[in-house]
Amino acid sequence: xxxxxxxxxxxxxxxxxxxxxxxxxxxxxxxxxxxxxxxxxxxxxxxxxxxxxxxxxxxxxxxxxxxxxxxxxxxxxxxxxxxxxxxxxxxxxxxxxxxxxxxxxxxxxxxxxxxxxxxxxxxxxxxxxxxxxxxxxxxxxxxxxxxxxxxxxxxxxxxxxxxxxxxxxxxxxxxxxxxxxxxxxxxxxxxxxxxxxxxxxxxxxxxxxxxxxxxxxxxxxxxxxxxxxxxxxxxxxxxxxxxxxxxxxxxxxxxxxxxxxxxxxxxxxxxxxxxxxxxxxxxxxxxxxxxxxxxxxxxxxxxxxxxxxxxxxxxxxxxxxxxxxxx
Ligand code: NAD
Numbered sequence: 283x284x285x286x287x288x289x290x291x292x293x294x295x296x297x298x299x300x301x302x303x304x305x306x307x308x309x310x311x312x313x314x315x316x317x318x319x320x321x322x323x324x325x326x327x328x329x330x331x332x333x334x335x336x337x338x339x340x341x342x343x344x345x346x347x348x349x350x351x352x353x354x355x356x357x358x359x360x361x362x363x364x365x366x367x368x369x370x371x372x373x374x375x376x377x378x379x380x381x382x383x384x385x386x387x388x389x390x391x392x393x394x395x396x397x398x399x400x401x402x403x404x405x406x407x408x409x410x411x412x413x414x415x416x417x418x419x420x421x422x423x424x425x426x427x428x429x430x431x432x433x434x435x436x437x438x439x440x441x442x443x444x445x446x447x448x449x450x451x452x453x454x455x456x457x458x459x460x461x462x463x464x465x466x467x468x469x470x471x472x473x474x475x476x477x478x479x480x481x482x483x484x485x486x487x488x489x490x491x492x493x494x495x496x497x498x499x500x501x502x503x504x505x506x507x508x509x510x511x512x513x514x515x516x517x518x519x520x521x522x523x524x525x526x527x528x529x530x531x532x533x534x535x536x537x538x539x540x541x542x543x544x545x546x547x548x549x550x551x552x553x554x555x556x557x558x559x560x561x562x563x564x565x566x567x568x569x570x571x572x573x574x575x576x577x578x579x580x581x582x583x584x585x586x587x588x589x590x591x592x593x594x595x596x597x598x599x600x601x602x603x604x605x606x607x608x609x
Contacts, residue, residue: 298322298542301357301367301406303398304374305329305338308414311531312371313342313355320351321535322542326367329374332359367406369538372425374398375415377525385606388417392424392607399428410541410576412551413438414534418471419552420603422565426554427609433554433565434576440552440567441467441475443526443533448477448512455499455508456484456492465489466550467512468583469566469596476596477509480586537572544574553577559590561597564604 300322329335343355357363375391418438444467465482482489540547
């Protein structure tokens with residue numbers, strides 16, 4: 283497919299290739315975010331629908347004059363587009379159709395991964411694989427089983443997006459910048475996720491002690507309301523526009539940068555756990571060190587007793603989904 287001349291202003295991380303699988307709302311938003319941010323020097327897009335993939339590649343490539351850094355964009359309907367990628371982000375899959383249960387959707391997307399993963403690994407054997415397709419925790423466990431890759435090299439965006447939603451809400455209420463809010467959503471990327479309030483701070487101030495005009499703003503009731511708002515956020519966006527794409531696109535690009543720039547950034551991605559907080563064999567999100575080669579450490583984040591119980595509830599819910607799917 284088209285590989286127009288790269289823009290010459292700035293430099294993206296040279297010699298770094300990001301492959302995005304799935305050229306739907308999420309995959310194209312992620313590619314667009316990566317292009318604008320200069321997350322990689324080469325962005326390749328692949329989709330089973332060649333006409334859609336080729337049109338999206340052209341549309342993205344036509345804008346490279348204005349990207350922050352020199353970026354090559356290519357791809358199309360041939361899976362060879364992913365060849366040699368350093369990072370492969372998977373957004374391909376079916377969406378929930380009317381009347382379809384989440385579990386049915388999971389089964390459909392597991393079957394897609396069974397076909398897709400071996401072919402991707404043939405073309406990009408050394409890549410780190412990041413799953414975005416939902417249900418991303420269940421699919422992470424499935425993809426790990428299908429590929430046999432170590433959990434450090436196959437994980438999902440998990441609650442990176444949900445954490446961004448949480449911080450945005452808290453920043454707005456506290457009257458500070460989003461980057462001054464330190465709080466994470468953990469657990470399932472779904473209904474059983476929850477915020478770790480016990481460790482949440484604004485700047486160095488514990489969240490419950492934050493005041494606006496001398497009054498504490500974060501009461502137990504308001505915190506519970508904020509947590510609900512985060513968990514319901516996707517439903518609200520989907521009700522209005524049919525999909526969520528921009529914020530997940532940016533979240534995905536941020537994960538890609540942590541990998542390609544060897545940042546060792548702490549991000550709440552979802553990996554198959556191996557004993558953290560007593561949980562094994564289930565993928566869920568915990569703050570983790572993400573850098574060169576993938577997830578370097580899953581942190582045993584301090585939590586209070588209630589939060590530990592919520593984490594185990596989330597793990598149990600996911601374990602039941604995996605069992606129903608025979609994973
Ligand atoms: P979409 O329907 O717009 O795009 C999906 C694309 O995948 C389509 O273009 C389709 O042709 C392609 N596809 C299907 N099977 C394929 C295959 N075998 N190989 C290559 N491409 C294939 O959907 P979307 O809105 O982009 O959402 C994609 C996924 O991302 C969904 O599962 C959605 O639930 C999920 N999502 C996850 C998060 C998150 O935080 N994890 C956030 C938003 C959306």
